Amino acid sequence: xxxxxxxxxxxxxxxxxxxxxxxxxxxxxxxxxxxxxxxxxxxxxxxxxxxxxxxxxxxxxxxxxxxxxxxxxxxxxxxxxxxxxxxxxxxxxxxxxxxxxxxxxxxxxxxxxxxxxxxxxxxxxxxxxxxxxxxxxxxxxxxxxxxxxxxxxxxxxxxxxxxxxxxxxxxxxxxxxxxxxxxxxxxxxxxxxxxxxxxxxxxxxxxxxxxxxxxxxxxxxxxxxxxxxxxxxxxxxxxxxxxxxxxxxxxxxxxxxxxxxxxxxxxxxxxxxxxxxxxxxxxxxxxxxxxxxxxxxxxxxxxxxxxxxxxxxxxxxxxxxxxxxxxxxxxxxxxxxxxxxxxxxxxxxxxxxxxxxxxxxxxxxxxxxxxxxxxxxxxxxxxxxxxxxxxxxxxxxxxxxxxxxxxxxxxxx
Amino acid sequence: xxxxxxxxxxxxxxxxxxxxxxxxxxxxxxxxxxxxxxxxxxxxxxxxxxxxxxxxxxxxxxxxxxxxxxxxxxxxxxxxxxxxxxxxxxxxxxxxxxxxxx
Ligand SMILES: Cc1cc2nc3c(=O)[nH]c(=O)nc-3n(C[C@H](O)[C@H](O)[C@H](O)COP(=O)(O)OP(=O)(O)OC[C@H]3O[C@@H](n4cnc5c(N)ncnc54)[C@H](O)[C@@H]3O)c2cc1C
Numbered sequence: 001x002x003x004x005x006x007x008x009x010x011x012x013x014x015x016x017x018x019x020x021x022x023x024x025x026x027x028x029x030x031x032x033x034x035x036x037x038x039x040x041x042x043x044x045x046x047x048x049x050x051x052x053x054x055x056x057x058x059x060x061x062x063x064x065x066x067x068x069x070x071x072x073x074x075x076x077x078x079x080x081x082x083x084x085x086x087x088x089x090x091x092x093x094x095x096x097x098x099x100x101x102x103x104x105x106x107x108x109x110x111x112x113x114x115x116x117x118x119x120x121x122x123x124x125x126x127x128x129x130x131x132x133x134x135x136x137x138x139x140x141x142x143x144x145x146x147x148x149x150x151x152x153x154x155x156x157x158x159x160x161x162x163x164x165x166x167x168x169x170x171x172x173x174x175x176x177x178x179x180x181x182x183x184x185x186x187x188x189x190x191x192x193x194x195x196x197x198x199x200x201x202x203x204x205x206x207x208x209x210x211x212x213x214x215x216x217x218x219x220x221x222x223x224x225x226x227x228x229x230x231x232x233x234x235x236x237x238x239x240x241x242x243x244x245x246x247x248x249x250x251x252x253x254x255x256x257x258x259x260x261x262x263x264x265x266x267x268x269x270x271x272x273x274x275x276x277x278x279x280x281x282x283x284x285x286x287x288x289x290x291x292x293x294x295x296x297x298x299x300x301x302x303x304x305x306x307x308x309x310x311x312x313x314x315x316x317x318x319x320x321x322x323x324x325x326x327x328x329x330x331x332x333x334x335x336x337x338x339x340x341x342x343x344x345x346x347x348x349x350x351x352x353x354x355x356x357x358x359x360x361x362x363x364x365x366x367x368x369x370x371x372x373x374x375x376x377x378x379x380x381x382x383x384x385x386x387x388x389x390x391x392x393x394x395x396x397x398x399x400x401x402x403x404x405x406x407x408x409x410x411x412x413x
Numbered sequence: 414x415x416x417x418x419x420x421x422x423x424x425x426x427x428x429x430x431x432x433x434x435x436x437x438x439x440x441x442x443x444x445x446x447x448x449x450x451x452x453x454x455x456x457x458x459x460x461x462x463x464x465x466x467x468x469x470x471x472x473x474x475x476x477x478x479x480x481x482x483x484x485x486x487x488x489x490x491x492x493x494x495x496x497x498x499x500x501x502x503x504x505x506x507x508x509x510x511x512x513x514x515x
Contacts, residue, residue: 155476156511191476193500197512199427219497221476221487236491236498250477265478273471294473 001030004313005088005097007078007256009035009063011043011390012288012302013103017071018392019310032072032095034088038063041131042385044299047163047335049134050141051174058382060131066390078104081260083281099283099313102269104256106159106289106297108133110249113154115225117249125227125245128167129159137246141174146183147243152232153190154222157266158251159289159297164188165195166335167246172212173337187215189232189240194218198351201344204368208336251297253290268292273348274324276309283316285309294348295328303389304329307400310392329402331357333378341374343367347402353409358397360406367407419444430503430510434468437507445505449496453505457493459484461506468508474499475511 004020006013017033024031045059067073076090081100088095108129110117116125126140127133151168158164168188175181188195188209195209195216196202209216220234225245233239253267262269262280270279271291278284287309288302295301305326312322328348333341343365344352356363364373388395416425423436429445431437442461446453463484467474476499480487494501499511 157473157475192512193497193510197510219500221491221498223487235487236495264472265481266475270472292473294471 002098004031006033006101008103011299014390015306021068034074036077046134050137102286104254104290106251108249112250120227148185150242152247169337189217275322296330301330304400340370341378343374355407431507
């Protein structure tokens, strides 16, 4: 009996379990998936939780419900991967594998920034990238009387890189609805050159910040949080004052990657960007946020990767050359507040452009333009996530690699 | 777009970043640095060399990576390339500016 072992039962791991169980003959292959928690969180929902737009039950379900029959589901912490022995050491047992899929994702490490996870953590400094953070922030916002709200990114890369900006947009709507927008000053602080970094998106979208009166502080690489005086400082000498700091702490790969000696500077696993095979070991594949691919860390990306990874694992088993197909395809809905959203579609080489999606020239979704339809698309994503995406169902009309028709590309020079 | 730097025509994008690293050379870097008010020193070259290697091996650039690189600490990095060190150093190194997704 051969063994396929999947580490992590988040978005990517769960999808791969569903993909592979349909493809690998039961009599030859034993499939096991491991995670430390019994709950599966819908992380995109963490953006809506603080504003009372979603309830807890919308974002958490029992992981077990999404693991297909025929797959062993092990709930234990993973201690170490030992590639030389094709073994994985868990808390209570050791599992061996013929093929390993790493899908351990990324999480926040507020302890990496001096003063962030100090006495004011979850008092007036919050994250919304965890269930606990989003919920604590919701309780804070319900009673907050206003002041300086600073929405902050510590360092790149982070998962869902537009979520902080969406947070700022939704905060604007939220305070308008609560009739207290005049009491709140919103500032967006980013280590990048701007809230938008690609020229076409900047041109098409900068008006959003101006229109919503959101201030921008750029090139801010945080050095420390002075929680006693409510200020953040950067290495270049800039400082920003806050009353309420909503930060995205550094996102790193899980410490298990570091313990196993498989990671880069940020504990992400070096991975071939077109095949998803790990660079160090041929029988280890990497999917989702855990890899170091220069693609966005998003559930939609993991979905596109899963289709290609399934094919490549089957090829690997047959000893055929791997398909070099993954192009970094991502598409994300971006909430802009007041019941509207944007949609962007891009890959390793093409930046987001205007056009329609998924049907060229028809839509119904508009790329890089605000619309109500896009907002409904974002809300529908939750249903698609729980009912189609995790189960590895192909989403109609949307292909794993990016389609160039119906989009307004300029000629590359 | 094209730009003439130090008598040589190179391809650049709308923000002035070289789009083809093979057209880069040290003289071009010196000129690009001058436009940013930077006088290149040995330490600058060491950093440029490090980030070009990162780019060639397709590893993402990050402040954390710089911190761990042993080449330079963050304070020095800011002192050498004022006003957004990743943005400025990549421009001089002839590689794309680090981007988020939009
Ligand atoms: C606020 C927010 C908004 C987002 N919005 C969007 C969006 O609109 N669209 C979109 O496409 N994506 C969005 N995302 C990103 C998306 O949620 C992630 O990209 C996706 O979940 C990645 O899947 P993954 O399987 O790689 O990692 P995860 O889903 O994080 O799963 C990793 C799993 O591995 C387990 N694990 C890790 N280490 C260990 C260990 N040592 N032992 C045992 N188990 C371990 C974890 O418990 C976890 O279950 C958002 C994320 C956040 C935080």
